[in-house]
Amino acid sequence: MKIEDVHEKSNLVLNEVSRVIVGKENVLRMILTTILADGHILIEDLPGLAKTLMAKSFAKALGLEFKRVQFTSDLLPSDILGVSIFNQKTLEFEFRKGPVFTNILLADEINRSPPKTQSALLEAMQERQVTVEGKTYELPKPFVVIATQNPIEQEGTYPLPEAQLDRFLVRLRVGYPTFEEEKEILRRRIERRKDEADVRPVVTSEELIEMQKAIEDVYISEPILDYIVSIVDITRKDKRNVEIGASPRGSLALLKLSRAYAAIEGRDYVIPDDVKAVAVPALSHRLILKRELWYTRVSQESVMEKLLEKVPVPKFK
The missing domain is CATH 1.10.8.80 (Magnesium chelatase subunit I, C-Terminal domain)
Structure with a gap:
């Protein structure tokens, strides 16, 4: 794929996501830049600023599978990676894949789970694989973790260790919309007559992989x-x-x-x-x-x- 094609398809994606997300052009551009660079994203900001909606919108526009995990204090590593279950018919253990086996994983409020659960993502983020009970399983391509955390509510949270922070290619802040942007959000909600916003896939996962390869040129x-x-x-x-x-x-x-x-x-x-x-x-x-x-x-x-x-x-x- 040529750089001209990457430019054209990137504009298609940004335009499609901008139909749902009002303003925040710089944030949207940085999210797409990080995905093309095959990196992971940490979004640190207040609740209600469309962090989840951004992740879902990019997944749909890019034709990718999307899964969301709400991180809580009782979340276990197996809840993310998967677990081996004994099949009584075959008398063998079968591995049931967890939500990490996807293209875009939204780790919502990642700092609400203990370090043991946070660290379960380290191998997945760095090696694009997970190891469970001595067996290694490859993750789908592309694979991107978009994690969120609330910077003001610290009670009952576990700050991300520096080693894991370093695995995120970028950390982004969304910020409040302007007066006119917030009015436009309300107008669009009135026009579509429902809460859920529709995003069309404008790029396939195969095309995205080709776009990522073209960056090397x-x-x-x-x-x-x-x-x-x-x-x-x-x-x-x-x-x-x-x-x-x-x-x-x-x-x-x-x-x-x-x-x-x-x-x-x-x-x-x-x-x-x-x-x-x-x-x-x-x-x-x-x-x-x-x-x-x-x-x-x-x-x-x-x-x-x-x-x-x-x-x-x-x-x-």
């Missing part, structure tokens, strides 16, 4: 590679705000996301603006801030934005 120059490494490197050198900076996994995230972003824009090469567009959602959740900043309202995103401004942008003749 996007050219990235030496100056852009230097720019990516410089951005990640400055997170490790900011001794004033950052305790621990981004790892090389952060550099790889910038590489993959900037190529996917360029392809969505219709280019077969990466420019500095592509890297800048993805840097904050790709790196902010990988920073561990100084302890003294915990009591202030300084966010990882704001620290990352300031660090990004300090890195010289490469110039091309």
Whole structure:
């Protein structure tokens, strides 16, 4: 598949999802960018901001199978991965696949389950496989985890460990709609005369896999590679705000996301603006801030934005 085809099909997907999700063009573009980069997404924001609707809409528009798991304190790893059940007719154990065997898995309020259950997703997210009772089972392709969590309600929650946070390619914030956007949400609800919004599949799962493969053909120059490494490197050198900076996994995230972003824009090469567009959602959740900043309202995103401004942008003749 050519980059022109990726650009065209990406626009079809974004236009279809935008029929349901009002505004939030940047968030929708980043979700599609992450899916094309074959990564996982963490959406951290308040309830009622269409996080679940976004995940379902992208699954339908991309022709993918979608499953949702509500994470709770009593959720077990087997509730996600599956379990072996003894069949009395065959006198053998049969593996019953869990909801993780899908294309897009919505892990709703992931921080409400204990670490043992959270960690059950680690192998699936990294290796695209699960191991149960010594047997390994491949997951369908493509496979994307979209996890959500509420940042203000901390009672009865288990913060995601850094190792698992690092497995998410991006962390996104949705935010409230504007006054006019919220009015448009109400208008569309009146027009369709029902709560459920209809989304048509505009891309098949096979086409999506071809789109993901086409991302590997996007050219990235030496100056852009230097720019990516410089951005990640400055997170490790900011001794004033950052305790621990981004790892090389952060550099790889910038590489993959900037190529996917360029392809969505219709280019077969990466420019500095592509890297800048993805840097904050790709790196902010990988920073561990100084302890003294915990009591202030300084966010990882704001620290990352300031660090990004300090890195010289490469110039091309």
